[in-house]
Amino acid sequence: LGRADAPHGRAANPLGFNVNGVIAWFLMELVSPVTCLMAASMDSNSHGDYNFDLRRIWTLPTGRLILLLAFLLHYFNRTVVSTFRNPSRSKMHVIVPIMAVMFNLLNGYLIGTSLSGQCPPAPLQSSKTIASPAWSWAMFHLCMGGWAIGFISNIIHDEILYGLRRSSIGTGKYSVPHGFLYSLPLGGVSCPNYLSELLEWFSFANAASICFQHLEPTNTVCDLSIYDSPPGLFFLAMVGVLIPRAVRTHHWYRDKFGDAIPKKRRAIIPGIL
Known part of the structure; x- marks a missing residue:
């Protein structure tokens, strides 16, 4: 992962x-929300037959429903x-969408079934888990606030890149992005959109762990058991x-633009990495 680029965009x-x-x-990104929505609305009868009913998602405990809607958003x-x-997107090698579809099928299915209580099935069998309003817990609010900050930050920094691409249409020239997390006092980072997405899924995994618990939540940020759930595994995959x-993108910026890149700018974690 550290030495090979996926064959799309600059590579x-x-x-x-x-x-x-x-x-x-x-098409490859559409797979994840569609699969997640189908998995969350899936139900089986006593004969083992499966059917899909989108109305089922509105019967989920509020915390799980909020997480499902956040994932879809x-x-x-x-x-x-x-x-x-x-404004533009380079061609990509056919292996990229194939691998992305495979990952998104698996991830969408696991997220959908876990939030709907099917994988594992135990949590929704507990009356405490069903009745406890996860949305009212302070930690759940804090985690979803972190998710929202990451989501908005992701959009902001994507728009900065889109703006640079619009200005380069017809020339094919790359430019150095500036603004917001690109230009922090410590030098900023080269990939704030990736940092924002990691914040999204870290917060999402912690919020989900609260909904998956049978008892009142503790300090889930320090509880490593959250990372054996589908949302936690998704976060680790994104890491x-x-x-x-x-890191590769940061090195590319350094090689391409040299001194135009602030010396204190890091790849993804301000002042550290």
């Missing part, structure tokens, strides 16, 4: 097997809004993907 494969970047992005922005707001990608 697009010039030898062929490339597909339209806009269409591929839309993230992917609405990532799939629909990003497709229309991004494994986004941090190495941010």
Whole structure:
């Protein structure tokens, strides 16, 4: 992960097997919310037959419903809004959407079934878990606030990049992004959109752990058991993907622009990494 770039964007494969970047992005990202929604609305009868009823999601405990809607909102922005707001998207090697679809199928299914109480099935069998209003707990509010900050920050920094791409249409030239987390007093970071997304999913995983608990929540941020749940595993997967990608992007900026990049700017964690 630390040495290889996915073959798209700046690292697009010039030898062929490339597909339209806009269409591929839309389709591969659409898989996750659609799969999640279907998994959350799935139910089985005594014969083991499965059926889908979207009305089922509105019967979920409030905390789980909020998390499901947050997940869908993230992917609405990532799939629909990003497709229309991004002025250009390079071709990508066909392996990229194939691998993304496989990951999104698995992740969407696990997130959907976990939030709907099907995976594992035990939490929703507890009357305390069903009745306890997770949305009223201070830690849940704090975690969802962190998710919202990460979500908004992600949009802001994506828009900065989109603006640079609009100004470079016809020239093909890259520019150094500035503003907000790009330009913090410590020098900022080269990939604040990745940092924002990590904040989103870290907060999401902690909020989900509260909803999955049978008893009153404790300090979930320090509870490592949250990372064996689908939301926690999703966060760890994003750490494994986004941090190495941010480091590579930062090195690319250094090689491309040299002294135009502030010396104190880091890859993804201000002043550290």
